[in-house]
Amino acid sequence: VILMPIDAPQAKIDATRGYGGEVILFDRFKQDREVLTREIAAQRGMTLIPPFDHADVLTGQGTAAKELFDEVGELDYLFVCMGGGGLLSGSALSARALSPACQVIGVEPEAGNDGQQSFRSGAIVRIPTPKTIADGAQTQAVGEITFAIIQRDVDDISTVTDPQLVDAMRFYAERMKMIVEPTGCLSLAAVCHAGIPVQGKRVGVIVSGGNVDLQRFGQLVGSPA
Structure with a gap:
């Protein structure tokens, strides 16, 4: 059983169902995913596997x-x-x-920079669900386990805009x-636009995914540069 936002790419939903998974949809702007997953796991006697805040994950x-x-x-970066x-x-x-x-740089969408805020303040910052084309990065806060590691082992966190993500999609x-989803383009967009001195390095x-509907992909990369 996989809980997905109702606005997740249809390609991702269809692929999950195609592999035999049961997909339950929720509204990420109105419902609490963590509460819903705990309820479903308890009702069905299942083990909860979180998307990121777990040592094994x-x-x-x-x-x-x-x-x-x-x-x-x-590597240098x-x-x-x-x-x-x-x-x-x-x-x-x-x-x-x-x-x-190696300098490790995390990259978030500019509209959803909870991780950057947390990293620079030294405490987890929670934000409203961000509106960005990077649907895989529409998180409200980093996890407690992940944040502890990020504080210790990550050098910085940069952000990029949605138009910069489209530029990276077009480059790929x-x-x-390659067909790469907006979230998967975060890292390349930062290399190109974040002003970090990478020339000669x-x-x-990391290219993290290609879950994007083909029609949506065409609309984004086909728009004027």
Whole structure:
């Protein structure tokens, strides 16, 4: 059983159902996902698997960075897409073990910079559900477990705008022949637009997903640059 926002990409919903999953939809702007998942798990006698704030979950997500380091060796920078912080914290653990000098940069949508606010204030900041095309990063707050790792092992958190995400989507499509969802473009958008001095450096970029409806993809990348 998978709980998904009612405005999740239809491609993601259809794929999940196609693999045999039961999808339950909710309104992310009006309903509390955590309360709903706990209720469903209790009613059905199921085990709750959170999307990011669990040691096993973030460790699994961090294997993306491990595989990158195993393949290319040490890096100067690693840019990682950020929502609740699972992928970022897991990737930071991999970086500290395999490329200790690497600067790990988390990237959020500008409209949903709860992680950046939390990182710079030293305490978890909760915000209203942000409105951004990066639907996978419409989180209200980072997790307690992920934040502790981020505070210790991440160097900075940057933000990018929705138009910058579209630029990155277009780059992936035109130059690399890849369909990447807006959230998956956060890291590349920061490389291109965040003003971080990456020229001449060894830079790693985590591309976190391609769950975007083709019609929506066409509308975004086909819009004037």
